[in-house]
Amino acid sequence: MEKDNRYLWKHKDLLDVTQLSREDADHLLDLAASFQEINRRPVKKVPTLKGKSIILFFAENSTRTKTSFDIAGKRLSADTHALSKSGSSINKGESLKDTGQTLMAMNPDVIVIRHSSSGAAEYLAKLLPCSIVNAGDGWHAHPTQALLDSFSLRQVWGPSFEGKTLLILGDIAHSRVARSNLYLLNLLGCKVRFCGPSTLLPPGIDGWNCEVYTDIEEALKGVDACMCLRLQLERQEAGLLPDLLEYSRRYCLTRERLNLAKPGAKVLHPGPMNRGLEIADEIADCPDSLVLDQVSAGVAVRMAVLYLLATR
Amino acid sequence: MKFCLTNARHLGCDVDLHIEDGKVVTMTPAGRIPPAGDEAVEDAQGLVLLPGLTDCHVHLREPGFEWKEDIASGLEAAAHGGFCQVMCMPNTNPCNDTAGVTYLMLAKAQKSHPHGPRLCPVAAASLGLKSQTMAPLGELKEAGCVAVSNDGRPMTNTELMRRTMEYAHDLGLVFTDHCEDLQLAPGYLMNEGAVSGELGVMGQPVVGEALQVARDCMLAEYLGIPVHIAHVSCKLAADVIAWFKSRGAKVTAETCPHYLLLDETLMAGYNAWAKVNPPLRTPADREAMVKAVKDGTIDIIVTDHAPHADLDKDQTLDEAPNGHTGLDLSLSLIWSLVRDGALDEADVVRLMAEKPAEIFSLPVNRFNPGDPADFILFDPSLEWVVSPETVYSKSCNTPHRGKLLQGRCVHNWIGGVKLF
Incomplete structure (x- = not known):
């Protein structure tokens, strides 16, 4: 048969x-x-x-x-x-x-x-x-966002994500993108790190299958890709952050910081971007940026x- | 009118109960005093005899929200839940901040349930429950209110809280307080923890409840007057209460069947039917609450009966209102803890009949000669399925809906009058 x-x-x-x-x-x-x-x-x-x-x-x-x-x-x-x-x-x-x-x-x-x-x-x-x-x-x-992110990474990394590490940076607590990506990336074999101030990390994150950082430099060391999340301006209004300038000083993905990652590390952003706030202008448009590939994916x-x- | 109940099971013994003119004559071992010729006799073989229960925290929704519940349906649910008296909270529309509203509530109760369960209104602590001006508590007491609360709308203004506690105490009224720090986690839908993090919804940390509990306990100790803490849900708040009790503060506290039997894991799948305030906490909190009612840290069990129609409750988690119904279910649910050995029958009598009446100076039947003949017969083995058809409340917003429960009140006498 x-x-x-x-x-x-x-x-x-x-x-x-x-x-x-x-x-x-x-x-x-x-x-x-x-x-x-x-x-x-x-x-x-x-x-x-x-x-x-x-x-x-x-x-x-x-x-x-x-x-x-x-x-x-x-x-x-x-x-x-x-x-x-x-x-x-x-x-x-x-x-x-x-x-x-x-x-x-x-x-x-x-x-x-x-x-x-x-x-x-x-x-x-x-x-x-x-x-x-x-x-x-x-x-x-946000399942289709996670799927299109993995699709974009697959085009670069191939179908297996074993041995890769991706950092998700920013407002994890209020992010459906972070939650869905964590699961799917783990499923495909990718290790995940989260980084943001404690006020933007969800309760119970210690039990999630990820590494958690509040220091962006530490978090970026050796990663294969970094996904920046959009900072919603209402988080500052809700008192979770002192001000947006300080946020960008501490958490904006700049060239200098990206250099701490592996050479050729990819950059993702689900959009819409706050250029200069969570992602530096030059990083958004750099050759390693997958932002527009994400959109077509x-x-x-x-x-x-x-x-x-x-x-x- | 003389009456004798024979062969009832009470605290492990078979007893007869003799009643005359709405009062207890005597309770004796079964068969000790044969019924007199002029006594009506009812055999209670196989049934548990308990005093009529008192529920110090219910929402009967009338006036203003009669599609959820009204005084007639709420009292009917209370009767079938085994209660002889219930304290209804003031958050109606208009709220119970003037004697006129109290009189209306009492008139409705008199009309639908002239023989009880007795309705014991709770006065609004502030006008409009707005926490700005004290309500006319003297007038409200005279009209029939038995306690004071700003239920559901906690007083953040500690000066007003203090003055209201003092003023109410002059009138012999205890302040029963819903404890919540409104600034901590505004807009929460459940407990803050692993489950809320995973679901992606705003949670309240237990600190949000325990902070206000601590404030109230400090006021009670400082002023030397009593305060009653409503619906304690978590270990931290229970620990605060235990500490202040050990210092001699006149603090009493209540919890509800849902904090003794359910936990936050029930919120998975955005279960709006389980949404309640304070929220269901962790399994460890639930265990601590069972210990706290057993050891007396928490004095009483109330239902916080909060009826909502299906059209209110069948919504997304953020839109659905807080609350569970409880009057029909409470005794059956608490009896499951007796069956499990976590509580015994004497605990149930203490937690649901004697202490509640004591805290708010209401009548209670301790089966001593002259006590009011408020008693019920409970069939611990009767099985029933919770559904809109089997409950007497207008609403059936409980996570136990569709579930099989064991044990139900089958007869209820209030003031010697048999309701059913």
């Missing part, structure tokens, strides 16, 4: 990378690589998801993630419908439950949700029969995610 070794995607939703096995992650990233090829063609459209409908429900501001999902859906010929908080019933006080059920009544195949409440995507996933993609929920998770990865969910 012939052994059936075809890979089977078994998830209704993509809520966080923590639901993925190594096999899921590898398959998804391989699939994204094949979609990346489509994105380089003169005619960047395939009929794969023709007739499928995808709702982009962004209850929190977003430019790149929303555009990226929109382009990803359209390149696969799905119909995408964008909905934002302003101009929707959420502003009229409609509950997430009612908005979700209303959208479901229009029978979409996938709803992509961005929401300021941690757990909002999981709430919709339990409520609705269609597939839910978490495009960022509060401080909790985003389209390919989201094509893979939408494909797997809409055709399951």
Whole structure:
């Protein structure tokens, strides 16, 4: 008898990378690589998801993630419908439950949700029969960001991250990007370090599978890549930092500091960047910066995610 | 009207209880005094006899939030939970800061439950619960209030807190305080710790509760007047209370079934049904709270019955309001600790009947001649599933919803009148 070794995607939703096995992650990233090829063609459209409908429900501001999902859906010929908080019933006080059920009544195949409440995507996933993609929920998770980060690193490092170390720098406590990246990078064999002032580190971080630093110079020593996180200005207003100038003095990724990492160490940033605050202007645009590769990887990865969910 | 309950199980003995005109005549070993010819007899074989319970911390939502609960439904839940009297908190709308509101509450209770459970309103400590001006506590006491609280809206102004405690004490009213430092971790949704870090939600460290507990204890010691600490959830706060008690401060404290039985791990998956304030703490805190009720550091168990309709509670974690219902469940839940050996029946009587009444100077049945005939029969082996259909509260916002519980109050007499 012939052994059936075809890979089977078994998830209704993509809520966080923590639901993925190594096999899921590898398959998804391989699939994204094949979609990346489509994105380089003169005619960047395939009929794969023709007739499928995808709702982009962004209850929190977003430019790149929303555009990226929109382009990803359209390149696969799905119909995408964008909905934002302003101009929707959420502003009229409609509950997430009612908005979700209303959208479901229009029978979409996938709803992509961005929401300021941690757990909002999981709430919709339990409520609705269609597939839910978490495009960022509060401080909790941002699985497609983690996937596109690993995709970008894979293009440089190859499929195995064994022996590599990556530093995530900045506001870890309030970062869904940090949480999702920690899990996925560990899954792919990469060691992770976190660095930031204690006021921006989450409770219980001692139990996480990472090394924790408050000193940026120590943290950068010998790393293969550094991911800077956006500093939200409201952290200073909440009293977690004295002022932004001091933050940039202590934690901005400068050329001098990057020189402490391994030669050729890569630089990532999920965007949007505060140039001069968490990342020096010259670093953002240096040859080792993957910032724009991350953006193009985003389209390919989201094509893979939408494909797997809409055709399951 | 004479009445005799025979063969009830009470503190390990089979007893008969003789009642006349709403008072206890005597409690004797079973069969010692045969029922007189003019005594109605009811056999209680296999059932546990307990005094009617007192709940010193409930939210009955009327006036203002009647879709969650009203006084009639709240008292019905109390009756079936085994209570003979409940103290309802003032955070209604309008809040209970004037005699008119107290009279309204009492009139509603009289109409729906003329034979009890008795409603014992708690006066708002400050006008509008705004922590700016003391409420007219004399007028509120005269109208029927039995204690004072700014529940849910802690007084950050220590001067006002001190003066209100003093003024209330003149009237014989104890201040029962919800302890929370509002500036520490504003906007928290759960306990701060490993679980909140993983979920990515704002947590409150136990310090946020214990700080205010320490302040209240210091005031009580300095002023030499009592203070009652509401819903203690964590070991640190219990340790502070134990220390001040050892110094002789007149501090009493309560906790709730959820702090004795549940912990923060229940918040996984953004479980809004488990969201409560103070939040569920760590498993180690939970264990410490069980020890603290056993050794008397924590004096009483209350429900903090906080009904919310499904439409309020079925939301994302940040939108959902705090609180669990408890009146229907409390005795069944606490009895699970008796079954586990963590508490015994005498502890339950102390924690849920005698001490609560003592702290707030309410009537209590100790089964001595002349005591009010407030008693219940509890079937410890009766199994029931918690659901909106099986509870008497209008709401069923409890993490135990859908769960099988063992033991329930099956009969309740208040002032010698059998409610069911």
